[in-house]
Amino acid sequence: MSRLLRIDTNKRTFAFADMGAYAGLGGRALTSRLILEEVPALSHPLGASNKLVAAAGILTGTAAANSGRISLGAKSPLTGGIKESNSGGLFSQKMAKLGIQAMVFEDKPEDSAAPVVVVVKADGVSIVEAPELAGLGTYATSEKLLAAYGSRAAIMLIGPAGETCRLAASVQFTDPKGRPARAAGRGGLGAVMGSKKIKAVVVDDTGATGVPVADKDAFKAANKRWVEILGSHPVTSQGLPGFGTSILVNIINEAGALPTKNFRLGRFDQVADISGEKMVELMQARGGKPKEGCHPGCVIQCSQTFVDDKGGYLSSGLEYETVWAFGANCLINDIDDIARMDHACDDLGLDTIDMGNAVAVAMDGGIIPWGDSKAALELLHRVGDPKDSLGRIMGNGAKFAGQAFGVTRVAEVKGQALPAYDPRAVKGVGVTYATTPMGADHTAGYAVCQNILKCGGDVNPMTKAGQVELSKNLQIATAAIDAVGFCLFVAFAVLDTADAVQVMSDQIAAVTGKKFGPEDFLALGVNTLKDEIAFNTKAGFTKEHDQLPEFFAEPLAPHNTTWDFTPEELQGAKVS
Amino acid sequence: MHISVKCFATLAKHTPAGADRYEVADGATVADVVAALGVAPAEVKIVFVDGVAAALDAVVPDGGRVGIFPAVGGG
Structure with a gap:
């Protein structure tokens, strides 16, 4: 039975709570619903009213391939709007196996308070003062914590930037080798963690009961097909394992869309x-x-x-x-x-x-x-x-x-x-930058797929036709994938495979024991976006905020295209 | 005529010597260039000619810049 672990960072106490109204939610769907319901939209992001939520996805902790993502949510100190930033690493699976769907960090202590480490194990939770870790980098911190709590532990932590509440501060997560190299980077959530004086959270799933699966045979069959889908698509089976994500450097440069010299040019002459x-x-x-x-x-x-x-x-x-x-x-x-x-x-x-x-x-x-x-x-x-x-x-x-x-x-x-695609030469992702509730974010609706990579369709990157609808559909699908706990890179295979959404839905149904079909998958994405837009509206965001900076009206070499969407046109990319 | 041509990722080994000034027949198509480099057409997912995605039957202009890619993705 999954639960919420609520931690009062001021009183240094904790309590487990039933999922209640949040039952059935996970990942981004859970972080965004909880922030909408529990954080006043006009609160200061670094104040006591903001909450930091770390949620495992709906399938996280099961054997479903590539389902180990962690979603972090809060009101962002960088954007002033709602934020979900997700990451890989070991933390999420271990938390889920302990029966914790999400940790919610609430309130905040005095500014003079010492940083603490929260330790979560099968036999209990402890909150330990750790002044010796203040100001320490994440590598040295993880090394000390893994030495103290054992190599089976996974860590979520901040560095000096988070401790000083910098607006670009990330939250880092340890990988299978104990290196804190995985990041929920975007939106300054490290500053929210720092404001609550949480230096690190250590999770050890030794003795955990694991995530229950309602229909083991159905799950096994669905996951077998899922692994086939991921294992047979050339991007997920050859390109990414062969070259990593930097396989994109050359193709985005060739397309004339690699932002160069602070978005002045579309190609870098030393790209090789x-x-x-x-x-x-x-x-x-x-x-x-x-x-x-x-x-x-x-x-x-x-x-x-x-x-x-x-x-x-x-x-x-x-x-x-x-x-x-x-x-x-x-x-x-x-x-x-x-x-x-x-x-x-x-x-x-x-x-x-x-x-x-x-x-x-x-x-x-x-x-x-x-x-x-x-x-x-x-x-x-x-x-x-x-x-x-x-x-x-x-x-x-x-x-x-x-x-x-x-x-x-x-x-x-x-x-x-902005991320690494010039919106004048990849207009679909530009629509996402402008309209996602997250602020400029490529992962929120990765139209680079259809604009450049010819994955999941083919939409001319340099004209406006079809981009708004494309971005909207991708934003919905992405929000659902982020709720399930899947790595977004599954999308390359999903977009090109007819039965993929059915297979993901089958996995959810098999784990939860409740009917779940492709229409529910879609609704998961739509409802998550609705929650996020509702929060941002209450926080004061209007369509005037859904725009790119005016310098994108300048032509971009080599194609000399410009950014030419009106705010009204862009509104079509938002769910309503 | 001469073109510049590069192959990337798993196809990188097909990039010819003198890739910046590679000789092809006048009127050569993308498919002709792919064949001349010994790349199996089934391996080719995307070809850019002067930064624009081109079909296999597109004619490559004199001095054109050709980039040949397998299926790639990342982010």
């Missing part, structure tokens, strides 16, 4: 130095590992161990978005320094997308030179010093940096920085 192909070549030559999973049950394996020229570990989960953000967008072609910046962000607990944009803004503002990877790395490291005012500015992300440096060219929507 930062491509997925180059990364694999280096890992093979240096003794790294090009293919790893971030949680048990992953059949895609898009992660890696990236090492320097002496074989020393630099990063795992060195993603396309990160490589782009610190690479092409900053005119940096040194992949090792990009990996060092990724490591710095993971260790300090920062979102790499917002920080890559912030570094580009710093370059635009003349703070450091374009293409200077050493200066960029130093700028990131300064975030770790709470007395360093330039570091404090950078840690607040791209929008804040633009305000501080007098730079108007800041690629953001609702305060959140």
